[in-house]
Amino acid sequence: MTCGEASDYNAVPGLLAIPVYKPRLFIADKGYDGDFLREELLIHGIRPVIPRK
Template identity: 55%
Template sequence: MALPAPNPRAMLADRGYDSDGFRQDLLIHGILPVIPSRKGRSVPQSLNQKAV
C-alpha cells in the first residue's frame, strides 16, 4: 500500500466523493479536487484532468 504524500497538490477520486462539502474541504487545505461529477448533479463541476 502506498503512503499518502505529505503535501498533495491534487486528489483524484471517483464520483462517490462528489460533494460540495468534500470539495470545499480539499480546497481549504490547498488540494485541487479532480473528481468527476455525479450524473444527477444539477450544476456539474469542471474536471481538471491535467492536474494529475
C-alpha cells in the same frame, strides 16, 4: 478506498491525516463527489479532481 456499500466519504479524513507530503491533487471517482468535500480540499490547498454525479 472503501468496500461494498460503505460510504466513500468515511475514508477521506483518514486519507488527509496520513503523514506524508502535502498532496496537490485529490483524484477520486464519483463516489467522492460532494460540495463539502470539494470545499474542504480547497481549504487545505488540495485541488479536487472528481467527476460530477
